[in-house]
Amino acid sequence: MKGTTMASVGSNTPRDDVSLVMVLMDTNPFFWAGQSPPLTFTLFLQHVLAFFNSILLLHQMNQLVVICTGMNSCELIYDSSNTEYKKNKGIKGPQENVIPSTIIVQQLEDFMTRDQALCKDNNAAMNSHSLLSGSLSMALCYIQRILRGGPSHPQPRILCLQGSPDGPQQYVAVMNAIFSAQRSMVPIDSCIVGNQHSPFLQQASHITGGIYLKPQQPEGLFQFLAMVYATDLHSRRFLQLPRPTGVDFRASCFCHKKTIDMGYVCSVCLSIFCGPSKKCSTCESTFNQKPLSSEKKK
Ligand SMILES: [Zn+2]
Numbered sequence: 001m002k003g004t005t006m007a008s009v010g011s012n013t014p015r016d017d018v019s020l021v022m023v024l025m026d027t028n029p030f031f032w033a034g035q036s037p038p039l040t041f042t043l044f045l046q047h048v049l050a051f052f053n054s055i056l057l058l059h060q061m062n063q064l065v066v067i068c069t070g071m072n073s074c075e076l077i078y079d080s081s082n083t084e085y086k087k088n089k090g091i092k093g094p095q096e097n098v099i100p101s102t103i104i105v106q107q108l109e110d111f112m113t114r115d116q117a118l119c120k121d122n123n124a125a126m127n128s129h130s131l132l133s134g135s136l137s138m139a140l141c142y143i144q145r146i147l148r149g150g151p152s153h154p155q156p157r158i159l160c161l162q163g164s165p166d167g168p169q170q171y172v173a174v175m176n177a178i179f180s181a182q183r184s185m186v187p188i189d190s191c192i193v194g195n196q197h198s199p200f201l202q203q204a205s206h207i208t209g210g211i212y213l214k215p216q217q218p219e220g221l222f223q224f225l226a227m228v229y230a231t232d233l234h235s236r237r238f239l240q241l242p243r244p245t246g247v248d249f250r251a252s253c254f255c256h257k258k259t260i261d262m263g264y265v266c267s268v269c270l271s272i273f274c275g276p277s278k279k280c281s282t283c284e285s286t287f288n289q290k291p292l293s294s295e296k297k298k
């Protein structure tokens with residue numbers, strides 16, 4: 001029998017209220033170890049898992065992908081369109097009865113063990129910054145695959161749940177990811193769960209037209225997530241969503257990866273340096289020494 005509802009679900013027309021939500025979750029143990037009761041990692045997970053379920057419940061065709069941002073690595077741990085988890089993880093029972101939360105928690109544990117083992121095995125730095133540039137790139141690659149898969153794809157967006165401070169050494173990679181997202185018209189939403197603002201994500205949300213918010217009451221995280229970030233791109237046009245209060249546009253120098261207020265810019269490739277030099281280390285252009293004083297840039 002041809003039911004009208006089923007026909008509209010199976011049809012190939014793109015739907016602007018169907019979302020592909022890529023969630024980048026900060027799992028840096030240095031950050032989470034320092035968090036006290038209003039929002040410990042366990043409580044954070046409770047809020048976030050409820051939010052994940054809400055996204056999947058809001059529309060039957062919504063797709064959720066979770067990427068973990070660790071200290072030295074990042075990994076795609078959950079994809080709601082993938083039905084292979086049960087097989088791989090030996091979870092018993094029919095496929096429909098497997099709750100996403102069970103899989104996510106299990107995959108998360110495995111990932112965090114691997115990420116921390118990287119420090120011991122490869123003598124990688126114990127990093128208090130998370131690999132945001134890596135997970136942003138991973139999310140964008142996934143989105144590109146969906147966008148090129150045909151006309152009937154869901155509307156992609158990225159949500160960064162970030163706690164640890166920005167890693168200035170990732171400045172160039174993060175900015176490249178932001179411009180790539182802007183070009184593909186993918187908004188980057190940011191929810192800051194740490195104590196300090198993230199200039200990287202302020203710029204990311206500002207440039208890509210996403211929402212940047214640092215919830216004032218971390219104990220109500222789920223409500224912030226559900227009220228602000230669960231809204232699909234179509235509905236956002238009709239809602240009063242939080243507006244940015246200010247964006248920190250400061251850049252990091254390419255030579256020492258430090259955040260600077262004033263610097264020198266290569267007139268050829270626009271690389272930023274904290275001090276004058278005779279040659280650009282990025283594009284190898286040689287500079288005339290005389291006009292250095294006038295090259296200072298805000
Ligand atoms: Zn420098």
Ligand SMILES: [Zn+2]
Nearest residue numbers: 266269280283
């Ligand atoms: Zn240059």
